[in-house]
Amino acid sequence: MAKRIDVKELNLYYGKFHAVQEVSIAVPPRNVTAFIGPSGCGKSTVLRSLNRMHEVAPGARVEGSVQLDGEDIYASSVDPVQVRRTIGMVFQRPNPFPTMSIKDNVVAGLRLAGTKNKKQLDEVAERSLRGANLWNEVKDRLDRPGGGLSGGQQQRLCIARAIAVQPDVLLMDEPCSALDPISTLAIEDLITELKKDFTIVIVTHNMQQAARVSDQTAFFNLNGVGQPGRLIEVDDTEKIFSNPSQKATEDYISGRFG
Amino acid sequence: MTTDTADLTRLATPPTFQSVSGARKFKNGLATAAVWGAFLVAIVPLVWVLFIVVQRGLPIVVNADWWQKSLNGLLSRQQGGGVYHAIYGTLVQGLVCAVISVPIGLMVGVYLVEYGGRSRLAKATTFMVDILTGVPSIVAALFVYSLWITTFGFGRSGFAVALALVLLMVPVIVRTTEEMLKIVPDELREASYALGIPKWKTIVKIVIPTALSGILTGIMLALARVMGETAPVLVLAAYAPYINYNLFDGPMASLPLLMTTERSNSTAAGFDRIWGAAITLVIIITLFNLLATVVSRVLAPKTK
Amino acid sequence: MKDPVVAEHPADTGDTGVERGASAAPSASEAPIPPTQEAAAAKAPHVRPGDRIFRGLATGSGIFIVVLIGAIGLFLLLRAVPSLGLNNANFLTSREWSTGDVGNMRFGILDLLLVTVVSSAVALLIAMPIALGIALFLTQYAPRRLARPFAYVIDLLAAVPSIIFGLWGLLVLGPQLTPIAESLTSALGFIPIFAQGNVSIALSGTIFTASIVLAVMILPIITAVSREVFDRTPVTHVEGAIALGATKWEVVRTTVWPFGKAGYVSASMLGLGRALGETIALTIILSATAKTFGWSLFDGGATFASKIALAAPEFNDPRSAGAYIAAGLVLFLLTFLVNAAARAIVAGHKEYE
Numbered sequence: 001m002a003k004r005i006d007v008k009e010l011n012l013y014y015g016k017f018h019a020v021q022e023v024s025i026a027v028p029p030r031n032v033t034a035f036i037g038p039s040g041c042g043k044s045t046v047l048r049s050l051n052r053m054h055e056v057a058p059g060a061r062v063e064g065s066v067q068l069d070g071e072d073i074y075a076s077s078v079d080p081v082q083v084r085r086t087i088g089m090v091f092q093r094p095n096p097f098p099t100m101s102i103k104d105n106v107v108a109g110l111r112l113a114g115t116k117n118k119k120q121l122d123e124v125a126e127r128s129l130r131g132a133n134l135w136n137e138v139k140d141r142l143d144r145p146g147g148g149l150s151g152g153q154q155q156r157l158c159i160a161r162a163i164a165v166q167p168d169v170l171l172m173d174e175p176c177s178a179l180d181p182i183s184t185l186a187i188e189d190l191i192t193e194l195k196k197d198f199t200i201v202i203v204t205h206n207m208q209q210a211a212r213v214s215d216q217t218a219f220f221n222l223n224g225v226g227q228p229g230r231l232i233e234v235d236d237t238e239k240i241f242s243n244p245s246q247k248a249t250e251d252y253i254s255g256r257f258g
Numbered sequence: 259m260t261t262d263t264a265d266l267t268r269l270a271t272p273p274t275f276q277s278v279s280g281a282r283k284f285k286n287g288l289a290t291a292a293v294w295g296a297f298l299v300a301i302v303p304l305v306w307v308l309f310i311v312v313q314r315g316l317p318i319v320v321n322a323d324w325w326q327k328s329l330n331g332l333l334s335r336q337q338g339g340g341v342y343h344a345i346y347g348t349l350v351q352g353l354v355c356a357v358i359s360v361p362i363g364l365m366v367g368v369y370l371v372e373y374g375g376r377s378r379l380a381k382a383t384t385f386m387v388d389i390l391t392g393v394p395s396i397v398a399a400l401f402v403y404s405l406w407i408t409t410f411g412f413g414r415s416g417f418a419v420a421l422a423l424v425l426l427m428v429p430v431i432v433r434t435t436e437e438m439l440k441i442v443p444d445e446l447r448e449a450s451y452a453l454g455i456p457k458w459k460t461i462v463k464i465v466i467p468t469a470l471s472g473i474l475t476g477i478m479l480a481l482a483r484v485m486g487e488t489a490p491v492l493v494l495a496a497y498a499p500y501i502n503y504n505l506f507d508g509p510m511a512s513l514p515l516l517m518t519t520e521r522s523n524s525t526a527a528g529f530d531r532i533w534g535a536a537i538t539l540v541i542i543i544t545l546f547n548l549l550a551t552v553v554s555r556v557l558a559p560k561t562k
Numbered sequence: 563m564k565d566p567v568v569a570e571h572p573a574d575t576g577d578t579g580v581e582r583g584a585s586a587a588p589s590a591s592e593a594p595i596p597p598t599q600e601a602a603a604a605k606a607p608h609v610r611p612g613d614r615i616f617r618g619l620a621t622g623s624g625i626f627i628v629v630l631i632g633a634i635g636l637f638l639l640l641r642a643v644p645s646l647g648l649n650n651a652n653f654l655t656s657r658e659w660s661t662g663d664v665g666n667m668r669f670g671i672l673d674l675l676l677v678t679v680v681s682s683a684v685a686l687l688i689a690m691p692i693a694l695g696i697a698l699f700l701t702q703y704a705p706r707r708l709a710r711p712f713a714y715v716i717d718l719l720a721a722v723p724s725i726i727f728g729l730w731g732l733l734v735l736g737p738q739l740t741p742i743a744e745s746l747t748s749a750l751g752f753i754p755i756f757a758q759g760n761v762s763i764a765l766s767g768t769i770f771t772a773s774i775v776l777a778v779m780i781l782p783i784i785t786a787v788s789r790e791v792f793d794r795t796p797v798t799h800v801e802g803a804i805a806l807g808a809t810k811w812e813v814v815r816t817t818v819w820p821f822g823k824a825g826y827v828s829a830s831m832l833g834l835g836r837a838l839g840e841t842i843a844l845t846i847i848l849s850a851t852a853k854t855f856g857w858s859l860f861d862g863g864a865t866f867a868s869k870i871a872l873a874a875p876e877f878n879d880p881r882s883a884g885a886y887i888a889a890g891l892v893l894f895l896l897t898f899l900v901n902a903a904a905r906a907i908v909a910g911h912k913e914y915e
Contacts, residue, residue, distance in 0.1 A: 304722070379628070388905050
């Protein structure tokens with residue numbers, strides 16, 4: 001089901017502020033693409049524009065096109081709700097629904113879209129929790145509140161919740177930044193497994209993480225405070241970390257930045 | 259601050275930690291005493307009122323008849339009888355008021371937090387909710403009188419009272435809902451949108467359930483508040499010493515109305531009925547307050 | 563790289579301004595689970611039905627509130643105007659109130675207005691310093707662990723029905739106040755407000771008693787709102803003052819008070835609004851009198867609300883009822899102005915938001 005994403009001349013705004021300028025990038029299917037760059041360079045903003053979450057912010061605006069297997073997700077006839085069902089997202093801080101049990105959290109997307117068949121929901125819950133490497137840890141307490149899990153478990157629960165609706169693409173916005181190293185490792189292993197089925201785009205502050213999990217890396221930067229963020233270069237991860245074509249990328253990677 | 263041993267080891271140079279000057283110390287002490295005093299002064303009437311209500315009312319209500327009988331057929335000077343007819347009126351008027359107020363108040367709260375933003379309508383609504391909060395209960399009663407009784411031609415009834423109470427209850431529910439929805443983290447809304455759940459379902463199934471415990475607590479407290487209102491029942495309902503189950507027709511008692519009616523009864527029986535009704539009202543309000551606490555405990559999002 | 567794909571996509575089609583994590587959803591069908599991209603087939607962007615209905619309900623409820631306030635004013639006016647036409651006295655300046663004979667109604671609100679305003683003002687005068695003390699106590703002085711239960715106790719005052727305060731005021735507190743009232747009139751009777759009033763002091767149905775009871779009743783609202791404002795004093799200000807070696811009182815005077823005083827004034831206005839409209843407690847306490855208000859605290863009389871409440875059970879003729887509704891309309895406008903003023907004061911101080 002994994003699909004490719006083609007971003008063309010994307011410009012993003014918050015009100016009058018031009019946040020991201022002229023980004024064009026292609027994300028191949030069944031592949032992990034990492035977005036790296038300094039704070040404020042717009043990498044999260046670009047990520048959020050890929051499933052139309054950017055426009056949730058007040059005054060936010062999008063120019064340009066984002067195509068999913070050739071279809072513009074910003075076409076006027078496209079329902080953003082449908083886009084988000086097709087392109088899932090995992091956030092920086094784990095955010096399980098506090099009123100729901102572990103199982104209800106996982107199947108929330110399906111259930112709220114109208115699936116009532118209990119057997120089907122149970123199957124999806126198990127499959128998704130297994131897919132998120134969480135099943136063995138929670139199978140005996142599926143009816144307990146999701147908020148009772150550890151941070152790393154909560155984040156994997158959120159991943160299970162996102163993959164339960166069987167999206168084509170999974171967006172991850174710094175999914176490990178609130179986690180300890182062991183939980184981070186668990187998530188990274190999971191990402192490697194998930195890319196068999198999904199197209200994955202991950203924003204990370206951690207360059208080692210980008211190097212470990214991604215196939216392709218995009219480096220974003222900005223000229224100064226108040227300037228729009230830009231895509232400096234995108235290439236195979238190996239190449240970016242060994243022999244980037246831009247000086248700015250090399251400076252950032254080797255820590256000589258700013 | 260100086261300590262006891264400071265005197266023994268006094269040095270030629272002044273100590274580093276000098277004591278605060280007398281005048282400043284005095285003012286500080288005075289202010290501390292004043293604020294404690296203010297608090298204690300406020301406790302006096304509360305304790306006094308509750309003491310009087312219990313002292314005069316308790317002997318009357320520790321009697322099964324009080325809760326099971328009405329005052330039907332009793333002369334004004336005759337002891338005995340009960341107030342279940344008035345308890346029924348108070349509860350039913352309050353509950354019907356809640357049934358009407360809760361959806362309206364909830365939706366206004368949802369509008370203000372989830373949809374209104376900074377639009378002019380949202381600002382106007384916020385302003386009007388503030389004004390409605392300050393509308394005196396007698397004015398609410400006169401409005402319902404002008405609309406329901408004079409204009410529409412209905413008679414005085416328990417339902418008219420419930421309508422007036424709606425005006426008093428709605429702004430409280432709006433405020434509570436607004437406050438509770440505001441503290442639901444945006445991350446939950448985003449998580450829901452990212453699952454492809456439409457906005458209205460996000461509000462109904464994710465946002466409101468998360469805020470539910472707080473909202474229900476507010477509703478309970480508002481309900482307790484309106485059940486003690488007297489002005490609307492004076493204007494909009496006629497008193498009956500017997501039970502009337504029909505909210506839409508005929509005189510209907512309620513505890514506040516019973517109390518004001520019995521004020522013209524100067525016998526010992528009248529005195530007993532007033533204070534018995536007073537403690538009954540206090541008990542009902544206390545129960546609803548307790549219920550509010552229980553509801554908020556039970557429904558609060560858990561982590562274990 | 564000049565593919566003409568620079569169509570603008572405004573955020574939140576159809577939605578205005580800032581919303582909480584908002585997204586309006588122009589959509590096609592509400593298909594379950596990831597359908598492929600059939601949604602794109604539909605041409606015109608139209609709103610998801612569920613969203614449209616729910617949004618409509620919410621917005622409609624908002625409009626309802628605005629309309630409701632208008633309706634209150636309108637209907638009171640509608641019922642008051644015919645009676646005002648039949649009034650043989652000046653509505654604003656007359657001190658008479660006789661509506662029994664609908665052929666010759668003579669009614670004016672001057673006395674009601676004076677009694678209402680004086681009793682509320684005295685109540686405010688009593689309640690304001692005490693409420694300030696309590697609010698400071700609860701936010702600054704009370705031991706941390708006890709602050710919440712203490713605040714709850716003060717809030718309990720608001721939970722006691724006003725009819726009970728009225729009975730307590732007349733039957734319990736009043737007799738205790740009588741000696742104080744008598745010594746005030748005998749010692750300070752030469753000052754008009756302490757002069758012998760137009761009702762019996764011994765029966766304690768005076769504005770003096772009424773104001774004290776009103777003060778108790780408005781304490782919790784003034785305290786609650788002030789407390790909220792004082793609680794928002796920026797911690798940095800307080801820590802700055804402490805770091806300079808200020809005593810507790812100096813901290814309060816130099817940081818909490820300057821920050822919170824507008825909020826405190828606004829809270830007091832809300833309390834005033836509550837006092838102006840209080841009905842049953844005053845109906846019970848104030849002794850009726852045929853004499854006019856003579857500016858003494860030991861006068862009886864009636865406020866707008868108590869006058870209406872006393873007559874309410876006998877509202878049978880729309881013409882005489884209209885006279886009371888006219889009085890109610892004035893009360894509505896009065897509380898409207900006071901509450902709007904309270905709001906305006908807070909609106910001038912954005913930091914409370």
